[in-house]
Amino acid sequence: MVFSNKYKPFFELLSDDPALIKKHKKIRYVVLTGSRGSGKSFGLSAWEDAAMYKPGWGLLSTRYTMNSASLSIIPEFESMCEHLGNSRDFTFNKTDVTNNITGTRIDYRGLKAQTKTANSALKSVAGKNVFILEEAEECVEQPLFEKVDLSIRTKEHKNIIIIVMNPTNINHFIYKEFVAEDRDDVMLIHTTYLDNYDNLDQSFINIANRAKERDLKKYNHIFLGHWVRDSEGALWKDCDISPNRITWNEFNKLEMVETIISYDPAVTDTDKADKDKISTTGNLPDEDGIIIASKDSEGHIYILRDRTRRGTRLNIAEELCQLYHEYDANCIVIEKNNGGDFIPTLIKTVDKYVRCKTVTATKGKLMRAQPVQAMYENGEVHHVGMLGELELEQTTWVPDMGMASPNRMDALVWACTHLHTKVEFAFGFA
Numbered sequence: 001m002v003f004s005n006k007y008k009p010f011f012e013l014l015s016d017d018p019a020l021i022k023k024h025k026k027i028r029y030v031v032l033t034g035s036r037g038s039g040k041s042f043g044l045s046a047w048e049d050a051a052m053y054k055p056g057w058g059l060l061s062t063r064y065t066m067n068s069a070s071l072s073i074i075p076e077f078e079s080m081c082e083h084l085g086n087s088r089d090f091t092f093n094k095t096d097v098t099n100n101i102t103g104t105r106i107d108y109r110g111l112k113a114q115t116k117t118a119n120s121a122l123k124s125v126a127g128k129n130v131f132i133l134e135e136a137e138e139c140v141e142q143p144l145f146e147k148v149d150l151s152i153r154t155k156e157h158k159n160i161i162i163i164v165m166n167p168t169n170i171n172h173f174i175y176k177e178f179v180a181e182d183r184d185d186v187m188l189i190h191t192t193y194l195d196n197y198d199n200l201d202q203s204f205i206n207i208a209n210r211a212k213e214r215d216l217k218k219y220n221h222i223f224l225g226h227w228v229r230d231s232e233g234a235l236w237k238d239c240d241i242s243p244n245r246i247t248w249n250e251f252n253k254l255e256m257v258e259t260i261i262s263y264d265p266a267v268t269d270t271d272k273a274d275k276d277k278i279s280t281t282g283n284l285p286d287e288d289g290i291i292i293a294s295k296d297s298e299g300h301i302y303i304l305r306d307r308t309r310r311g312t313r314l315n316i317a318e319e320l321c322q323l324y325h326e327y328d329a330n331c332i333v334i335e336k337n338n339g340g341d342f343i344p345t346l347i348k349t350v351d352k353y354v355r356c357k358t359v360t361a362t363k364g365k366l367m368r369a370q371p372v373q374a375m376y377e378n379g380e381v382h383h384v385g386m387l388g389e390l391e392l393e394q395t396t397w398v399p400d401m402g403m404a405s406p407n408r409m410d411a412l413v414w415a416c417t418h419l420h421t422k423v424e425f426a427f428g429f430a
Helices: 005-012 018-023 040-051 073-084 142-149 173-179 193-199 202-214 216-222 238-244 270-274 313-326 343-350 365-377 388-396 407-419 421-427
Strands: 029-034 058-063 090-092 096-099 105-110 130-133 160-165 186-191 256-264 289-296 301-306 331-335 356-359 381-383
Touching: 005 040, 005 186, 029 040, 029 173, 040 058, 040 073, 040 130, 040 160, 073 090, 073 096, 073 105, 130 142, 142 173, 160 173, 173 186, 193 202, 202 216, 216 388, 238 365, 238 381, 238 388, 256 313, 256 407, 289 313, 289 407, 301 388, 301 407, 313 343, 331 343, 331 407, 343 356, 356 407, 365 381, 365 407, 388 407
Parallel strands: 029 160, 029 186, 058 105, 058 130, 130 160, 256 331, 301 381, 331 356
Antiparallel strands: 090 096, 096 105, 256 289, 289 301
8 A cells, every 4th residue: 555645744753863853843743634535544553553663652542432442443453564564573462552672552542431430541641652542523522632632741752642533523623723723733634535546446436426526515525524614504503513412421321212213215316226336437326314313301312323325225124124123213214205105115024023104294304404403502402422424414505505415414304303292293294
């Protein structure tokens, strides 16, 4: 795999060349942003591999929550070492990796504590001069980040804070603190799939080309990694969403009274003739909106997952049944209008025990969405973690502008409408 030259300054931080040390003397923060397929994770792993050969260094690699590094993150790093041909130099354990030559160790921890005790990442800062936060878009708690940041203060070695993320809304504290301001202690590196083009499968490139043709805002965000700004005229603003966001740790302490899977079928088009394939021109069927949501005893609604996807009707029916059991749902709410009328029957052929409820769109998208947006303003709807593509649709879809059908947003509206009984009467539940 060939790296983009954009990573050159990042690797210069590891150099013992006095000229490069002087050049980057002020740098404490490195912000690696990138779009889908940009190769930033590969670049970070290669940098970590090289940093492990720095005697006396200590690395702390975190994510907002980290359940089992041994099942995902550490095998990924081991794969990188094998790719570079130096895996024999390392000992791979369940929560850490040690370089057998230098003794340098990288510890893997969750930034957010899994218990009521002290932050697990903070327990591992002793002797560490490198703090890495991957998937930083998931971290919306600035004080939590700063606790670890301010604990990295060794005098013997250069202290480096590495922030890795897919760009999200400009209201995220990472953007405000490290991107929007012109700071001499920050190194900004941004890559896109175009910087990693030669390493990508053609089908991925076809998907990107298709997105560019159909939805330029989505293409700019997902494939070029642009930070999102609320669109003028959009029904939702980020200030409706972010203040009420909660973490999975917080959600898991709550008691839910109802959970549903909400399904909004893709609008039928000519691409549906070949639903499972991507053509040489990048043509794809529209996406089917699938949202998982729950409600607590006080009537607050929690948006858990966005599982929107493409597929044949049978693929979708099988996915809905799997999600129904995975989340122990009470029912699947299905919009009938755009080819969804026979989905309940298809679901019954897959699993006769799954309960379905159909809804009919008797009002336009704007009228259906307005009561749900008001629920957001009132603090009654909470996103659990970050739901990037759903939030992108919410904050950029503008009514009456001829924009593509927002399938994620439509499924969200049906979910909230079903769970909020005070507005059920307006939308023709069956």
